[in-house]
Amino acid sequence: MHIDPLEKKWAQIVLAICAFFVVVIMSDALFHSVNAPSNVETINSATLHLSKEFAEDNLGVQVDENGDITVRMVAGRYSFFPKRISVPAETKLTFRWVSIDVLHGVHIPMTNMSTMIVPGFVAEIETSFPKPGDYPVLCNEYCGLGHDHMWSKIDVVEKDQWKAPQATSMGGDEK
Amino acid sequence: MNDITERRLALSHMWVAFIAFILACFMGEYQVLERSGLFEALDSSTVYFASVSTHGVLMAYVLTTFFIMGFGYYTASTSLNVPIWNKQLAWGGFWLALLGVVLAAVPLLMGLASVLYTFYPPIQAHYIFYVGATLLIVGSWVWCGIMIVMFLQWKQANPGKPVPLAMFATTMNALLWLWTSAGVALESLFLILPWAFGWTDTIDVGMARTLFAWTLHPIVYFxxxxxxxxxxTLLPKQAGSYLFSDELARAAFIVLVVFSLPIGFHHLYMDPEQAKGWKLLHSVGTFIVSVPTFMxxxxxxxxxxxxGRLRGGKGLFGWIGSLQWTNTMVLSVILSLLMLIFGGFGGIVNASYAMNAMIHNTAWVPGHFHLIFAGTTVIMYFSVAYYLWPILTNKPIFSNxxxxxxxxxxxxxxSILSTPWHVLGLLGQPRRISSVVYNNLMTLSWKPYELMMILGGLVMLGSACLFIYVIFKTQFSATEEVFEGEVEYAETYHPVTDLPEYLNDIKIWNKVIAVLMFxxxxxxxxxxFFLDTYDSSAWGY
Known part of the structure; x- marks a missing residue:
């Protein structure tokens, strides 16, 4: 079998290029925890309203006793609920997305908040928004003829001006 | 050899392919117009999504499958210099696949299957749509079987000889398609059809997406x-040159086929139903499959x-100018490679596990696959047609x-269409929307790019009509001239002397694929089967 020396050289260069990409991706994933939403957590999409976590009162932004912020969102034709939320900039946020009906996807332009929302699963993603502003939250997977109209809003406010929402019934301190 | 049936087979398949293509081109231009919101009369998400669904099915399933079958039959017959094995069966496959297309087209055009060509459950289309799509696949399996039988028969009759490269690659593609379509076939037979017929009430969405991802990547290599x-195998003779290396070409086809299969999860990077370890594994495979393309x-x-040098080109770049730019095959390969370079660059972004989050399901994605598919791939379908039509019809090309x-x-x-499409994705525009109704200032920046896309689409539509015109006139104009030529395959720069068996065999690669897929x-x-999953009921759209 004949391999031209030039081909051999090019093959080595190509393998080096690919190895470089793989090393960068692997080190980001393994050492800096840069990962896609992959929590493989199931939930019954038909009974979300009866679930503890995604009952209507618990949706939106919640701060727990350690000060960690979790944002629980429900996607359903044709919006994301709650339709308007407010979060602090430069702060770690854990988003938990579920669907009440069909397949959806969500992204917030100019940020890396992006995930598919598959019925039957909770999609969890951690991110933080560096810049304050008024961002749209867009559905990016075809979900029906009203798909264009599926969007909501998120206000990212300066960290020191952000006020945690009132604790809800689940949050606990009812007197 | 009297190859009238082979030529009829090739022409029939390719005409179905190109008729589907031209219909879908008109839909494409309508879609950019509708999407721009310039014409109020056009605004209708019902028509838009029926059109997008039909456009996708026609381009991705009908144009491709029929072109590949027609080209494959003629390649097998001419490269091996034998008649097609079992011609009745070949025609049976053709009619079965065509019946599938017609069955799927009816609900698509009636707006009863606006589920897009990816038909992600739990949105449900009319069951006839799924039946039609399944028949198209089953029809294409007939072609795969015939290619593999012809390959094995030739090997048996010519022991120790290298199978001609064109046939080796065609058979590897048949093997690839059998493995590729198995994913969507399993999804169709076990999940979607029973659910669409109403025999089951619910569907496992996570499993359906996983099976579809199995198909979704290797299909583009098909x-x-x-x-x-x-x-x-065709370009070198047309350019007045030689194939640089036959052995490495085989190796490239093998790596393409073997490694395009176990990597489908790069379509599921952003999905919650698969864990990150599997996604990372598939991302490594995705980079491996770029190696044969680089080669x-x-x-x-x-x-x-x-x-270029044989034609007198000198210097580092002088050979480029001296290429035969007036030969359709040479020109199309140059243009195809240019689009492959840019498309490949975008593909590396998509393949990158983390960077993908920036462009996932944005307009970048259709921008990318139009560049690679309609650009790199379909331009070669055109030039193969320009090359084959005179041979198949015995008439000279109508106008070079x-x-x-x-x-x-x-x-x-x-270029005009896909550049702004990529930019729109970076600016955050989702793919698969029929209008922009987000009440946000940011969307104003999208407008100029949408207008550019209308222009790009219009140029492409004109070009597509011209293509149909040229092949139609070639075949059906009355002319005295008779074209007498046959397919001329490339000669290699270095003659193949001792070919190792693994570069001349499909069985060993079938086993390797089985292991990798497992x-x-x-x-x-x-x-x-082990997770506590909750299935979804059917939803309309």
């Missing part, structure tokens, strides 16, 4: 391989350089100049 076959770029450019204009305009139109899809599919 479409691309005919273009590579033209690069390796192909090298070999094809080397073949072109040899041609018009064909050259057509190839250039396709390239220019694609490793990369075994547990991710089996998990749905």
């Amino acid at each position: 479409w691309l391989i005919p273009a590579y076959i033209a690069f390796y 192909t770029g090298f070999t094809v450019i080397a073949s072109l350089e040899v041609a 100049n018009l064909a050259l204009v057509q190839l250039w305009t396709w390239f220019i139109g694609m 490793i990369s899809f075994g547990i991710p599919i089996l998990q749905f």
Whole structure:
């Protein structure tokens, strides 16, 4: 079998290029925890309203006793609920997305908040928004003829001006 | 050899392919117009999504499958110099696949299957749509079987001899398609059809997506391989050159086929139903499958350089100018490679596990796959047609100049269409929307790019019509002239002397694929039997 020396050289260069990409991706994933939403957590999409976590009162932004912020969102034709939320900039946020009906996807332009929302699963993603502003939250997977109209809003406010929402019934301190 | 049936088979398949293509081109231009919101009369998400669904099915399933079958039959017959094995069966496959297309088309055009060509459950289409799509696949399996039988028969009759490269690649593609379509066939037979017929009430959405991802990546290599076959086996003779390396071409086809299969999870990077370890495994495979494309770029450019220098080109770049730019095959390969370079760059962004989050499901994605598919791949379908039509019809090409204009305009139109499409994705526009109704200032920045896309689409539509015109006139004009030529396959620069058996065999690669598929899809599919999953009921749209 004949391999031209030039081909051999090019093959080595190509393998080096690919190895470089793989090393960068692997080190980001393994050492800096840069990962896609992959929590493989199931939930019954038909009974979300009866679930503890995604009952209507618990949706939106919640701060727990350690000060960690979790944002629980429900996607359903044709919006994301709650339709308007407010979060602090430069702060770690854990988003938990579920669907009440069909397949959806969500992204917030100019940020890396992006995930598919598959019925039957909770999609969890951690991110933080560096810049304050008024961002749209867009559905990016075809979900029906009203798909264009599926969007909501998120206000990212300066960290020191952000006020945690009132604790809800689940949050606990009812007197 | 009297190959009238082979020629009829090739022409019939390719006409179905190109009729589907031209219909879908009109839909494409309508879609950019509708999407821009410029014409109020056009605004209708009902019509838009019916059109997008039909456009996708026609382009991705009908154009490709029928073109590949027609080209494959003729390649098998001419490269092996034997008649097609079992011609009745071949016609049976053709009619079965065509019946599938017609069955699927009815609900699509009536708006009863606006589920897009990816038909993600739990949105449900009319069951006839799924039946039609399944028949199309089953019809294409007939072709796969015939290719494999012909390959094995030839090997048996010619022990120790290398199978001609064109046939080796065609058979590898048949093997690839059998493995590729198995994913969507399993989804269709076990999940979607029983659910669409109403025998089951619910569907496992996570499993359906996983099975579809199995198909979704290698299918693009199924479409691309005919273009590579033209690069390796048809271009060199047309350019007045030699194939740089036969052995490495085989190796490239093998790596393409073997490694395009176990990597489908790069379509599921952003999905919650698969864990990150599997996604990372598939991302490594995705980079491995880029290696044969890099090697192909090298070999094809080397073949072109040899041609340029034989024609008197001097200096580092002088050979480029001395290439035969007026030959449709040479021109289309150059344009195809240019689009492959840019498309490949975008593809590396998509393949990158983390960077993908920036562009996932944005307009970048259709921008990317139009550039690689309608650009790199379909331009080679055109040039194969320009090359084969005179041979198949015994009539000279109607106008070489018009064909050259057509190839250039396709390239220019694609550049105008896909560049703004990529930019829109970076600016955050989702794919698959029929209008922009987000009440946000940011969307104002999208407008100029949408207008550019209308222009790009218009240029491409004109080019597509010109293509149909040229092949139609070639075949059906009354002319005294008789074209007597046959397919001329490339000669190699270095003659193949001792070919190792693994570069001349498909069985060993079939086993390798089986092992790799089990490793990369075994547990991710089996998990749905062990997880407490909740299935979804059917939803309309």
